[in-house]
Amino acid sequence: MPQDLRAMARRVTPGMSLALPVDYAGVSMAMTRPLIEHGAGGLHLVCVPTGGLQVDMLIGAGLVATVETSALSLGEAGGAPRFNDAVRQGGIRILDATCPAIHAGLMAAQKGVPFLPIRGLIGSDVLANRPDWRVIDNPFAAGDPVALIPAIRPDVAIFHAPMADREGNVWIGRRRELAAMAYAATETLVTVERIVDRSLLADEMTAAGTLPALYVGAVAEAPRGAWPYGLWGEYASDTDELMRYAAAARTATGFAEYMAGFMGQEMPA
């Protein structure tokens, strides 16, 4: 494992909040192993806006105190087994959300404002179980209740992208939720398929889809770093591997056996 992934993992300290992207946007699975080895626990995970394998592994490894998410699953491979077990045992605090509420919270942080209003939610048990959310009467038109979502300011955002340049600019294409995470977070750690020599900002075609280095704390090269998830424009998800995990992680023992292999192996070429 490259040393820089370990160094990046050390920036995460116990009790921090981590923003992690939805499974198709660019999950830095390459950081999962260093995060588990590093062992900073009591984490508050913010799934943007849903979570999957990486979140389930961090829960199974005992590093997670709270999960804030709109959903958590392994997609086609079914439910997230360690999450489901932790919920049943009461082992983690779950903050159920809805996708646009997570986006609104990050957007509020991006703008440096305390909250953002969103439609929907009123009358749901999602809202009823979020004492940190509020409903106010629209101050511009009375008789119009509207939900307010407080800013979500993660300590660290972690994701995987196709490429970065030597200045630390990261190409995210149209996966703008990755930028939203970075704008909102105090620090952003990125793994990429490759580091290119040319400046991504020098060419307007790549500049439009580039997250500027201003928001990026560290970048490390990690080829096939989303595996077993896919990476848009690069490679497809390894559904068989997700299925293998889903079957193994049904029990704590099966999870431990799977992780022994996962922690030891090199990323496939």
Added chain:
Amino acid sequence: MSAALPREILICTIARLLDGVRHVAVGASSPMPAAGAMLRRALDDGQRPVRLSVLGSVEHNFFTNGSAELFDSAGQGRLDAFFLGGGQIDGQANVNLVGVGDYPQVKVRWPGSFGSAYLYFTVPRVILFREEHSPRVLVDKVDFISAPGTSAPGVYRAGGPVALLTGKALFRFDKARPGFTLESVHPSHDLDEIRAATGFAFDHAETPAATPAPDAATLSLLRGRVLDELAETYPAFAAEWRSDLAALTREGSPA
């Protein structure tokens, strides 16, 4: 052409429910709603463009502003129709995507509410689709309201449920009552069976109508263009459908 398969009747029913839409979104692992939307697009070819967003798909995603854009466009009224499933759906059209038992330490945990607590309010035509039609799914009262079927007066509610389609029947939702009315029963099912399989009370005619089977032209469009399109995104589902069609042809052909 051989008679329609049960899943073909469902897909054609979905296409009927989508009559007139400009933009419809379906969830990532929803081959039947996607097929229904593709059939709608094929039927409307040359008359009106039908835009289909498959969430999580690279090829059926025309958004460029990340996963927030779908919700932003729905909030503005740019999304006409959406499908919602549900581990539990009750007689008030409340939907539960979270779990069974006392929240938060539920006995059975499902993935979560996704965008339902927002899209149910903002998308005018939400179609509840769940193939399993049983008392454990169609309950009297959900254990957790991910998204409520109706809202109190004064609450912004541009959207909501219009219909509930299952493997056995089609219901219409009346938000004034509120409640479901049995609209039609799919071939090879009957009212007694549906009563026994439904955990909530619903209105119905003394002799409910049968869900119509597609005509030959629609069926041919479905088994040609739509099935080919669907195979690009849902290869396993399309392959199973093709093999069922092959079996049907073998059974139907004279010895």
